[in-house]
Amino acid sequence: MNHMNYLLRPATLDDLDAIERFSKASTFGIHTLKPGRAHLAERLERSLKAFAGAEPSRGDEIYHFVLEDLQAGRVVGTSGIVTSAGADGRFYCYRNEFSIHASDELGISNREHTLRLCEDLSGHSLLSSFYIEPEYGNTLAPQLLSRGRLLFIRNYLHLFAERIAAENPGLCDEAGNSPFWNALGGRFFKMPFPEAEQRTRGRTKSFIAELMPRSPIYVSLLTEEAQWAMGQLHPDGQLPFGILVDEGFDVDSFIDIFDGGPIAEARVAMLNTVVAAQEVELRDTPQVQGEACLIANMESAKFYATLSSGEFVDNALLVPPKAIEMLDLHNNSRACAIRVNIT
Numbered sequence: 230m231n232h233m234n235y236l237l238r239p240a241t242l243d244d245l246d247a248i249e250r251f252s253k254a255s256t257f258g259i260h261t262l263k264p265g266r267a268h269l270a271e272r273l274e275r276s277l278k279a280f281a282g283a284e285p286s287r288g289d290e291i292y293h294f295v296l297e298d299l300q301a302g303r304v305v306g307t308s309g310i311v312t313s314a315g316a317d318g319r320f321y322c323y324r325n326e327f328s329i330h331a332s333d334e335l336g337i338s339n340r341e342h343t344l345r346l347c348e349d350l351s352g353h354s355l356l357s358s359f360y361i362e363p364e365y366g367n368t369l370a371p372q373l374l375s376r377g378r379l380l381f382i383r384n385y386l387h388l389f390a391e392r393i394a395a396e397n398p399g400l401c402d403e404a405g406n407s408p409f410w411n412a413l414g415g416r417f418f419k420m421p422f423p424e425a426e427q428r429t430r431g432r433t434k435s436f437i438a439e440l441m442p443r444s445p446i447y448v449s450l451l452t453e454e455a456q457w458a459m460g461q462l463h464p465d466g467q468l469p470f471g472i473l474v475d476e477g478f479d480v481d482s483f484i485d486i487f488d489g490g491p492i493a494e495a496r497v498a499m500l501n502t503v504v505a506a507q508e509v510e511l512r513d514t515p516q517v518q519g520e521a522c523l524i525a526n527m528e529s530a531k532f533y534a535t536l537s538s539g540e541f542v543d544n545a546l547l548v549p550p551k552a553i554e555m556l557d558l559h560n561n562s563r564a565c566a567i568r569v570n571i572t
Contacts, residue, residue: 237534239378247304285349315351343445356395379502379533398463401491409489412455514547
Protein backbone atom coordinates (compact mmCIF):
# COMPACT_ATOMS: atom_id res chain seq x y z
CA MET A 230 0.00 0.00 0.00
CA ASN A 231 1.13 3.54 -0.73
CA HIS A 232 1.47 5.33 2.62
CA MET A 233 1.16 8.71 0.92
CA ASN A 234 -2.05 8.12 -1.04
CA TYR A 235 -4.67 8.79 1.64
CA LEU A 236 -7.02 11.73 2.03
CA LEU A 237 -8.98 12.73 5.15
CA ARG A 238 -12.02 14.88 4.39
CA PRO A 239 -15.52 15.73 5.68
CA ALA A 240 -18.02 12.92 5.16
CA THR A 241 -20.90 13.52 2.76
CA LEU A 242 -24.15 11.68 2.11
CA ASP A 243 -22.37 9.93 -0.75
CA ASP A 244 -20.35 8.12 1.94
CA LEU A 245 -23.44 6.75 3.69
CA ASP A 246 -23.10 3.23 2.27
CA ALA A 247 -19.49 2.96 3.46
CA ILE A 248 -20.24 4.37 6.92
CA GLU A 249 -23.20 2.03 7.31
CA ARG A 250 -20.90 -0.86 6.42
CA PHE A 251 -18.39 0.30 9.06
CA SER A 252 -21.13 0.60 11.69
CA LYS A 253 -22.15 -3.01 11.16
CA ALA A 254 -18.56 -4.21 11.35
CA SER A 255 -17.57 -2.19 14.42
CA THR A 256 -17.28 -3.62 17.91
CA PHE A 257 -19.93 -3.38 20.62
CA GLY A 258 -19.06 -0.32 22.68
CA ILE A 259 -18.18 2.03 19.79
CA HIS A 260 -21.01 4.17 21.06
CA THR A 261 -21.28 6.80 18.34
CA LEU A 262 -21.17 4.54 15.30
CA LYS A 263 -24.52 2.81 15.66
CA PRO A 264 -26.07 0.80 12.83
CA GLY A 265 -29.18 2.36 11.34
CA ARG A 266 -29.22 4.13 8.00
CA ALA A 267 -31.61 6.90 9.03
CA HIS A 268 -29.61 7.65 12.17
CA LEU A 269 -26.34 7.74 10.22
CA ALA A 270 -27.82 9.94 7.49
CA GLU A 271 -29.07 12.42 10.09
CA ARG A 272 -25.61 12.44 11.63
CA LEU A 273 -23.98 13.19 8.28
CA GLU A 274 -26.41 16.02 7.59
CA ARG A 275 -25.60 17.58 10.95
CA SER A 276 -21.91 17.20 10.20
CA LEU A 277 -22.15 18.92 6.83
CA LYS A 278 -23.90 21.89 8.43
CA ALA A 279 -21.22 22.08 11.11
CA PHE A 280 -18.35 22.05 8.61
CA ALA A 281 -20.10 24.69 6.52
CA GLY A 282 -20.80 26.90 9.52
CA ALA A 283 -24.30 27.18 8.11
CA GLU A 284 -25.90 27.77 11.51
CA PRO A 285 -24.84 29.60 14.70
CA SER A 286 -22.83 27.33 16.99
CA ARG A 287 -25.04 25.63 19.61
CA GLY A 288 -22.35 23.52 21.24
CA ASP A 289 -23.74 20.19 20.06
CA GLU A 290 -22.17 20.04 16.60
CA ILE A 291 -20.80 16.84 15.07
CA TYR A 292 -17.87 16.75 12.65
CA HIS A 293 -17.69 13.45 10.79
CA PHE A 294 -14.65 12.54 8.64
CA VAL A 295 -13.89 9.78 6.18
CA LEU A 296 -10.55 8.45 4.99
CA GLU A 297 -10.09 7.65 1.31
CA ASP A 298 -7.52 5.35 -0.22
CA LEU A 299 -7.11 7.26 -3.46
CA GLN A 300 -5.19 4.47 -5.14
CA ALA A 301 -7.95 1.94 -4.40
CA GLY A 302 -10.65 4.53 -5.11
CA ARG A 303 -12.72 3.89 -1.98
CA VAL A 304 -13.44 5.01 1.58
CA VAL A 305 -11.60 2.82 4.12
CA GLY A 306 -12.20 4.50 7.47
CA THR A 307 -14.14 7.06 9.47
CA SER A 308 -13.76 9.17 12.61
CA GLY A 309 -15.48 12.10 14.24
CA ILE A 310 -15.58 14.88 16.80
CA VAL A 311 -18.50 15.84 19.04
CA THR A 312 -18.10 19.42 20.23
CA SER A 313 -19.59 18.88 23.67
CA ALA A 314 -20.28 15.70 25.62
CA GLY A 315 -23.72 15.88 27.14
CA ALA A 316 -24.77 18.97 25.22
CA ASP A 317 -28.36 17.73 25.46
CA GLY A 318 -28.01 16.55 29.04
CA ARG A 319 -25.29 15.19 31.33
CA PHE A 320 -22.53 12.83 30.32
CA TYR A 321 -22.14 10.03 32.86
CA CYS A 322 -19.13 7.83 33.57
CA TYR A 323 -17.35 6.26 36.52
CA ARG A 324 -14.35 7.92 38.13
CA ASN A 325 -11.73 5.69 39.73
CA GLU A 326 -11.22 6.75 43.34
CA PHE A 327 -9.56 5.28 46.42
CA SER A 328 -10.47 5.56 50.08
CA ILE A 329 -8.67 4.48 53.25
CA HIS A 330 -10.52 2.55 55.94
CA ALA A 331 -8.47 2.15 59.11
CA SER A 332 -8.91 0.95 62.67
CA ASP A 333 -6.25 2.01 65.16
CA GLU A 334 -7.65 -0.41 67.72
CA LEU A 335 -7.24 -3.41 65.43
CA GLY A 336 -4.19 -2.08 63.64
CA ILE A 337 -5.82 -2.61 60.26
CA SER A 338 -5.71 -0.23 57.29
CA ASN A 339 -7.32 -0.96 53.95
CA ARG A 340 -7.07 1.02 50.73
CA GLU A 341 -10.32 0.47 48.86
CA HIS A 342 -10.84 1.04 45.15
CA THR A 343 -14.23 2.64 44.48
CA LEU A 344 -16.17 3.81 41.45
CA ARG A 345 -18.08 7.09 41.65
CA LEU A 346 -20.81 7.89 39.15
CA CYS A 347 -19.89 11.36 37.93
CA GLU A 348 -20.55 14.04 35.33
CA ASP A 349 -16.95 15.27 35.25
CA LEU A 350 -16.65 14.92 31.47
CA SER A 351 -19.83 16.85 30.66
CA GLY A 352 -18.91 19.67 28.33
CA HIS A 353 -15.69 18.06 27.13
CA SER A 354 -15.30 17.67 23.39
CA LEU A 355 -15.32 14.01 22.32
CA LEU A 356 -13.32 12.10 19.75
CA SER A 357 -15.73 9.57 18.31
CA SER A 358 -16.62 6.98 15.68
CA PHE A 359 -13.11 5.71 14.88
CA TYR A 360 -13.12 2.74 12.52
CA ILE A 361 -10.64 1.64 9.88
CA GLU A 362 -10.64 -1.48 7.74
CA PRO A 363 -8.34 -4.06 9.37
CA GLU A 364 -5.95 -4.40 6.43
CA TYR A 365 -4.90 -0.77 6.92
CA GLY A 366 -3.87 -1.24 10.54
CA ASN A 367 -0.14 -1.48 9.78
CA THR A 368 -0.04 1.56 7.51
CA LEU A 369 0.10 5.27 8.35
CA ALA A 370 -3.61 5.56 7.58
CA PRO A 371 -4.72 5.29 11.26
CA GLN A 372 -2.40 8.17 12.14
CA LEU A 373 -4.06 10.35 9.54
CA LEU A 374 -7.55 9.23 10.55
CA SER A 375 -7.03 10.01 14.24
CA ARG A 376 -4.49 12.85 14.33
CA GLY A 377 -5.86 14.67 11.28
CA ARG A 378 -8.98 15.61 13.24
CA LEU A 379 -6.74 17.00 16.00
CA LEU A 380 -5.28 19.38 13.43
CA PHE A 381 -8.83 20.45 12.61
CA ILE A 382 -9.43 21.14 16.31
CA ARG A 383 -6.13 23.01 16.52
CA ASN A 384 -7.17 25.23 13.59
CA TYR A 385 -10.60 26.00 15.11
CA LEU A 386 -10.02 26.04 18.86
CA HIS A 387 -12.94 28.40 19.42
CA LEU A 388 -15.38 25.69 18.32
CA PHE A 389 -14.26 23.13 20.91
CA ALA A 390 -13.83 22.75 24.66
CA GLU A 391 -10.48 23.22 26.38
CA ARG A 392 -10.56 19.58 27.45
CA ILE A 393 -11.23 16.52 25.33
CA ALA A 394 -12.17 12.88 25.92
CA ALA A 395 -12.49 9.66 23.96
CA GLU A 396 -14.50 6.56 24.81
CA ASN A 397 -12.88 3.19 24.14
CA PRO A 398 -14.65 -0.19 23.90
CA GLY A 399 -14.41 -2.46 26.91
CA LEU A 400 -14.35 -6.22 27.02
CA CYS A 401 -17.30 -8.11 25.57
CA ASP A 402 -17.77 -11.18 23.42
CA GLU A 403 -19.20 -11.38 19.90
CA ALA A 404 -22.74 -11.61 21.29
CA GLY A 405 -22.22 -8.43 23.31
CA ASN A 406 -21.90 -10.08 26.74
CA SER A 407 -19.90 -7.77 28.99
CA PRO A 408 -18.52 -9.03 32.36
CA PHE A 409 -18.60 -5.52 33.81
CA TRP A 410 -22.18 -4.90 32.67
CA ASN A 411 -23.35 -8.28 33.96
CA ALA A 412 -21.94 -7.54 37.41
CA LEU A 413 -23.11 -3.94 37.75
CA GLY A 414 -25.24 -2.11 35.17
CA GLY A 415 -27.28 -5.14 34.22
CA ARG A 416 -28.52 -5.46 37.82
CA PHE A 417 -30.17 -2.04 37.64
CA PHE A 418 -31.23 -1.80 33.99
CA LYS A 419 -32.62 -5.35 33.81
CA MET A 420 -31.63 -5.73 30.17
CA PRO A 421 -28.68 -7.17 28.16
CA PHE A 422 -25.74 -4.93 27.33
CA PRO A 423 -26.47 -4.66 23.55
CA GLU A 424 -30.05 -3.56 24.26
CA ALA A 425 -28.89 -0.94 26.77
CA GLU A 426 -26.34 0.34 24.24
CA GLN A 427 -29.01 0.64 21.57
CA ARG A 428 -31.52 2.41 23.79
CA THR A 429 -29.15 4.96 25.32
CA ARG A 430 -27.14 5.97 22.21
CA GLY A 431 -24.64 7.72 24.42
CA ARG A 432 -24.18 8.62 28.07
CA THR A 433 -26.47 11.64 28.42
CA LYS A 434 -29.87 10.18 29.31
CA SER A 435 -31.42 11.13 32.64
CA PHE A 436 -32.54 7.54 33.31
CA ILE A 437 -28.88 6.57 33.79
CA ALA A 438 -28.81 8.70 36.93
CA GLU A 439 -32.28 7.49 37.88
CA LEU A 440 -31.34 3.81 37.73
CA MET A 441 -27.65 3.66 38.65
CA PRO A 442 -26.62 3.96 42.33
CA ARG A 443 -25.22 7.34 43.37
CA SER A 444 -23.24 5.95 46.30
CA PRO A 445 -19.66 4.73 45.63
CA ILE A 446 -19.32 1.19 44.26
CA TYR A 447 -16.74 -0.86 46.15
CA VAL A 448 -14.80 -2.74 43.50
CA SER A 449 -13.92 -5.56 45.88
CA LEU A 450 -17.63 -6.49 46.04
CA LEU A 451 -17.85 -7.07 42.28
CA THR A 452 -17.19 -10.46 40.73
CA GLU A 453 -13.58 -11.31 39.96
CA GLU A 454 -14.40 -11.37 36.25
CA ALA A 455 -15.85 -7.84 36.43
CA GLN A 456 -12.88 -6.55 38.44
CA TRP A 457 -10.49 -7.95 35.85
CA ALA A 458 -12.49 -6.39 33.01
CA MET A 459 -12.49 -2.88 34.52
CA GLY A 460 -10.42 -0.51 32.45
CA GLN A 461 -9.55 -3.30 30.02
CA LEU A 462 -9.69 -2.63 26.32
CA HIS A 463 -11.43 -4.70 23.67
CA PRO A 464 -8.73 -6.01 21.27
CA ASP A 465 -10.37 -4.11 18.39
CA GLY A 466 -9.71 -0.85 20.24
CA GLN A 467 -5.96 -1.28 20.64
CA LEU A 468 -5.00 0.68 17.53
CA PRO A 469 -6.86 3.97 18.17
CA PHE A 470 -6.21 3.68 21.92
CA GLY A 471 -2.44 3.47 21.32
CA ILE A 472 -2.57 6.67 19.28
CA LEU A 473 -4.39 8.44 22.13
CA VAL A 474 -1.79 7.26 24.64
CA ASP A 475 0.99 8.57 22.38
CA GLU A 476 -0.85 11.90 22.22
CA GLY A 477 -0.64 12.23 26.00
CA PHE A 478 -4.18 11.31 27.07
CA ASP A 479 -4.76 10.19 30.67
CA VAL A 480 -6.35 6.74 30.46
CA ASP A 481 -6.54 5.79 34.15
CA SER A 482 -9.07 8.16 35.72
CA PHE A 483 -12.40 7.31 34.05
CA ILE A 484 -14.19 4.19 32.82
CA ASP A 485 -17.42 3.63 30.93
CA ILE A 486 -20.47 2.97 33.07
CA PHE A 487 -21.64 0.14 30.82
CA ASP A 488 -18.72 -2.02 29.66
CA GLY A 489 -15.98 -0.63 31.93
CA GLY A 490 -13.80 0.42 28.99
CA PRO A 491 -11.20 3.15 29.62
CA ILE A 492 -12.16 6.73 28.79
CA ALA A 493 -9.17 8.82 27.72
CA GLU A 494 -9.07 12.48 28.80
CA ALA A 495 -6.71 15.38 28.18
CA ARG A 496 -6.28 19.11 27.85
CA VAL A 497 -6.38 20.01 24.14
CA ALA A 498 -3.47 22.46 24.38
CA MET A 499 -1.21 19.71 25.79
CA LEU A 500 -1.80 17.09 23.06
CA ASN A 501 1.36 16.25 21.16
CA THR A 502 -0.20 16.93 17.75
CA VAL A 503 -1.47 20.34 18.85
CA VAL A 504 1.85 21.27 20.46
CA ALA A 505 3.98 20.10 17.51
CA ALA A 506 1.82 21.52 14.71
CA GLN A 507 3.47 24.19 12.59
CA GLU A 508 1.87 26.67 10.24
CA VAL A 509 3.95 26.58 7.06
CA GLU A 510 4.04 27.82 3.51
CA LEU A 511 3.88 24.92 1.06
CA ARG A 512 6.55 24.97 -1.63
CA ASP A 513 6.15 22.89 -4.77
CA THR A 514 9.31 20.72 -4.92
CA PRO A 515 9.02 17.72 -7.30
CA GLN A 516 12.08 15.77 -6.18
CA VAL A 517 11.91 16.48 -2.44
CA GLN A 518 13.55 13.92 -0.18
CA GLY A 519 12.31 14.34 3.36
CA GLU A 520 10.45 12.85 6.28
CA ALA A 521 6.85 11.70 6.54
CA CYS A 522 4.49 14.56 7.34
CA LEU A 523 0.80 14.93 8.06
CA ILE A 524 -0.44 18.10 6.36
CA ALA A 525 -3.83 19.83 6.54
CA ASN A 526 -5.22 22.87 4.84
CA MET A 527 -6.70 25.72 6.90
CA GLU A 528 -10.24 25.34 5.53
CA SER A 529 -13.41 24.21 7.30
CA ALA A 530 -16.06 23.16 4.79
CA LYS A 531 -13.31 21.89 2.49
CA PHE A 532 -10.96 20.58 5.14
CA TYR A 533 -8.47 18.12 3.69
CA ALA A 534 -5.53 16.36 5.32
CA THR A 535 -3.03 13.97 3.79
CA LEU A 536 0.34 12.31 4.25
CA SER A 537 3.37 13.27 2.22
CA SER A 538 7.12 13.30 2.25
CA GLY A 539 8.32 16.79 3.08
CA GLU A 540 11.26 18.87 4.22
CA PHE A 541 10.87 21.69 6.74
CA VAL A 542 12.98 24.75 5.83
CA ASP A 543 12.45 27.73 8.13
CA ASN A 544 8.72 28.57 7.84
CA ALA A 545 8.22 26.57 4.66
CA LEU A 546 7.52 22.92 3.90
CA LEU A 547 8.89 21.50 0.67
CA VAL A 548 6.44 18.91 -0.70
CA PRO A 549 5.69 17.18 -4.03
CA PRO A 550 3.11 18.91 -6.26
CA LYS A 551 0.65 16.04 -5.73
CA ALA A 552 0.38 16.78 -2.00
CA ILE A 553 -0.55 20.42 -2.70
CA GLU A 554 -3.11 19.29 -5.25
CA MET A 555 -4.67 16.77 -2.84
CA LEU A 556 -5.17 19.54 -0.29
CA ASP A 557 -6.90 21.69 -2.93
CA LEU A 558 -4.20 24.32 -2.50
CA HIS A 559 -1.60 25.98 -4.71
CA ASN A 560 2.09 26.78 -4.45
CA ASN A 561 2.88 29.10 -1.50
CA SER A 562 -0.44 28.36 0.24
CA ARG A 563 -0.54 28.29 4.04
CA ALA A 564 -1.07 24.93 5.72
CA CYS A 565 -0.62 23.14 9.04
CA ALA A 566 1.81 20.23 9.36
CA ILE A 567 3.40 17.79 11.80
CA ARG A 568 6.06 15.12 11.50
CA VAL A 569 4.93 11.50 11.57
CA ASN A 570 7.15 8.74 12.86
CA ILE A 571 7.27 5.61 10.72
CA THR A 572 7.74 2.50 12.86
